[in-house]
Amino acid sequence: MADITVEELKERMLNGEVKHFIDVREEWEYDEDNLGAKLIPLGDIPHRVPEIEDLKDAELIIHCKSGARAGRAQKYLISRGFTNVRNLIGGIEAFRADQD
DSSP states (O other), X not given: OEEEOHHHHHHHHHTXXXXXXXXXXXXXXXXXXXXXXXXXXXXXXXXXXXXXXXXXXXXEEEEOSSSHHHHHHHHHHXXXXXSXXXXXTTHHHHHHHTXX
């Protein structure tokens, strides 16, 4: 399983290289602050896999608040045949702490 650092994500976002970005936090957390990712709460992922089924071989970058929920989502998606799922190390907390 490959993770992605805040620095790498920010650089890739600036260059328009982030195509499939998923936030696995709850809706209320997303409403308070988000990075523009598609919201699919962790508990909904098993039911919403069909929405992203065509991305099995694409890079999926996922994040949560600190990285724990995204790690669980990453493991689940890999078990479902997804081949390139990357977890944002430290989650949105690390992303916001690293503001320039």
